[in-house]
Amino acid sequence: MSKMVVSLNENSYPIYIEHHLLSHLSEYLDSNRRYVIIADDGIPRKWVDLVSSQIPDGEVLRFAQGEASKSFDTFAALMTQLAELKLTRKDCLIALGGGVTGDLCGFLAACYMRGIDYIQIPTTVLSQVDSSVGGKTAIDVGTMKNLCGAFWQPEAVFIDPEVLSTLDPRQISAGLAEALKMGIVFDESLLEEFEKEKPDFDRIIERSIDLKRQIVQEDEKEGGRRKLLNFGHTIGHAIEASFPEHDYLHGECVGMGMLYFIEDEELKKRVAGILKSLNLPEIPDYDKEAVKEYMKHDKKSLVGGIDAIYVSRIGHPEIRMTDFDTLCGFIDNPPIVK
Amino acid sequence: MSKMVVSLNENSYPIYIEHHLLSHLSEYLDSNRRYVIIADDGIPRKWVDLVSSQIPDGEVLRFAQGEASKSFDTFAALMTQLAELKLTRKDCLIALGGGVTGDLCGFLAACYMRGIDYIQIPTTVLSQVDSSVGGKTAIDVGTMKNLCGAFWQPEAVFIDPEVLSTLDPRQISAGLAEALKMGIVFDESLLEEFEKEKPDFDRIIERSIDLKRQIVQEDEKEGGRRKLLNFGHTIGHAIEASFPEHDYLHGECVGMGMLYFIEDEELKKRVAGILKSLNLPEIPDYDKEAVKEYMKHDKKSLVGGIDAIYVSRIGHPEIRMTDFDTLCGFIDNPPIVK
Incomplete structure (x- = not known):
């Protein structure tokens, strides 16, 4: 088990790295809080089920895998779903997936009600070593990648190398x-x-x-x-x-x-x-x-x-x-x- | 002439209040910087021309007047236009109008390339006394007002009570x-x-x-x-x-x-x-x-x-x-x- 801290004053957050971390993720979550998992339809069911089993009433919103989902359409659809779930400013999103999921979910968190918390659970090497840390979130506009986004730091990053076994x-x-x-x-x-x-x-x-x-x-x-x-x-x-x-x-x-x-x-x-x-x-x-x-x-x-x-x-x-x-x-x- | 400062550490900014302030606005702007005016089609041409005359190459992007423009569609269209103008991270938007314009332009600034500067020039009493100060920006999602937004403070607020003469x-x-x-x-x-x-x-x-x-x-x-x-x-x-x-x-x-x-x-x-x-x-x-x-x-x-x-x-x-x-x-x- 390794823990690092990204020190950014009031935006500081921990990064936890551990094999099988997701199997006891609930220890790190607030049982009095609502969490909504954002995941694409390409990530193995196994990981979605594992994470959602760690959250009481863990809702999951899915979207189509791929860069094309970093669009206003998908963004607006997910935001509407968050509102339908009556998510409040106190609640928290969980980005479970690769870079697209982290970028999209992070930007959703940055904008929903002018900003709520989110957690990164990167499931690819790329997102583990790069995009899950640092708070760069965005969607694309037409052919322009990451044109619309925000610097919005996650509340925590959980890295479980086991997820790479299905990659x-x-x-x-x-x-x-x-x-x-x-x-x-x-x-x-x-x-x-x-x-x-x-x-x-x-x-x-x-x-x-x-x-x-x-x-x-x-x-x-x-x-x-x-x-x-x-x-x-x-x-x-x-x-x-x-x-x-x-x-x-x-x-x-x-x-x-x-x-x-x-x-x-x-x-x-x-x-x-x-x-x-x-x-x-x-x-x-x-x-x-x-x-x-x-x-x-x-x-x-x-x-x-x-x-x-x-x-x-x-x-x-x-x-x-x-x-x-x-x-x-x-x-x-x-x-x-x- | 009155000047106040909103003290928010690195997000601090001045508010200037003066009759006929817009007639010499250029004194407050950086002549080496690009500014793009965002205004709806309801604001009298007079004020748009006045402000744009104070800016070299002052581009103006117009959108349809009314709350309905606080939509993903208008937002995406304006963002695309900003990209077509090749606006960079160093450039600056100007919200010239009422509350809708301030909310929309402010959120554009919050998101374009993950955040650029913007200036508020409120032209209604409502936006002068309320929405132009404080950095609450947003668009609506379906019937849900201001669901998608950001706290993004302007770089300055310019209030010229003369603009109320056409209101x-x-x-x-x-x-x-x-x-x-x-x-x-x-x-x-x-x-x-x-x-x-x-x-x-x-x-x-x-x-x-x-x-x-x-x-x-x-x-x-x-x-x-x-x-x-x-x-x-x-x-x-x-x-x-x-x-x-x-x-x-x-x-x-x-x-x-x-x-x-x-x-x-x-x-x-x-x-x-x-x-x-x-x-x-x-x-x-x-x-x-x-x-x-x-x-x-x-x-x-x-x-x-x-x-x-x-x-x-x-x-x-x-x-x-x-x-x-x-x-x-x-x-x-x-x-x-x-």
Whole structure:
């Protein structure tokens, strides 16, 4: 059992990490409070039943799996259901699922009656090591990802590595790409863990969460240092968006997206080796014009360029304003690892 | 010229009150920043042109006048337009209009890219004395008013009493009902101003804003004392909702709604006299069952009852949990002033 605290004054909250934590989740909940579980229809029934068994009258609201649910339509439908359940300002939502669920449920909590509590129970590697900590919530507007959202910190994060037992290995690998990102940007020992013959994935997840926690503490609203977490996302995100949904997973694209911005050939080689060991795909066949077009419309676009993150050597990230032409050059010439 | 400050630590902001303030608004704006004006199609062109003339490239986004625009549809359409304008996190919205505009624009600012700045320029008495100060923003969900929103403080509030010159007298009276509310709940001298032969309406507005400012400072998120501002709203709001839109104005219903909860006959008489002097209507013909039905579904409903505000004598408000049956009794027996 491990407990960390994200220290953000009145918005501080604990992160609990433990195998089989969900089997005794009720110990951490307030028996006098109403909880509503928000989960998509893709998460195994097993986990929904386990969590809801820990809550008296634990209501569950389901929505369709996938990024398309981060829409005004799904958001409005869920909000209406919360009102129909007569949920009050004192009650609490539970985001049980991956990144989409956390983003959607978190934004619901941020807005319902101008803000209620919510708890994160991330069930994918990606959401465990990244999105469940830090309070970034959002929905998409048309093709613009995360355009509408809020910084709204959860009341607690519960991480039970057991939930990964039902996860598609491809999803696991994609999530580990975000953990690898933390290693490249902040911590060589984390990177080295990936290079071991038998990496300790529990340790990788826990260390990644701890690094994320520290960054969020330093820069809750992403005014500065937190932007470093976008390493690999600038082009990765655009590649992801240029394909039909599910063709490539977010973490897969981030994995590849990092290689463009590693400026040390030796490190690039190490990272490429790890990506390969994780069975993460190379994505050579993307539509270059579509990727550029998406980048142009990406919400982070600023007049004159984009804040892109470069890593010259492990633990030495740097934010550099990069103009659109330079990025187009990157896109035209996918990274080649010799 | 009067300047007050709402002190909320990093969310503090000034309120400027001055006749003809809008004619030199540019002095208060940052010439290196982009501003987008959000206004409905009901506000006189004169004021939109005046404000936009103070802003280089001042873009204006219009939407249809009325509460119906506090919808997901209008919200999503405006957010898409902001993205098309490539507005960034550093830019700023301007809410130019009444309460609907302030609520909608404020919530847009709260959510666009997870939060950008906005400025309130309220153009009705109601929004000047009440909704423009305090950062309560929201849209409606179906019939549920303000169900989806955020506490998101503006960067500044600019109040130019000149804008009231184009306002319908009925709108002015309705807005003054909210100012009268402040007097009943907090300040006898404000109430007395209304009873003068020639009330000083500038003074009434300024004093109301100052009282609102103080309450917001004490209780930004409406956890306690700020609830007192709901005086008159519990039944008033439900009556308003029971009529087709525009049959009665919000302030008119609040005016009437206060009488139910004044427990001193003498004070009730004084208030009724003031309401009459302001030409505020009596609303005797409401559909009692519809009002009850609305109240049942109101977002503030709590299991067991509603926090209602009572005033036993001027400046002595009290929050009392009131059960639904008691409220139904009130609704069945509209206040009679002897």
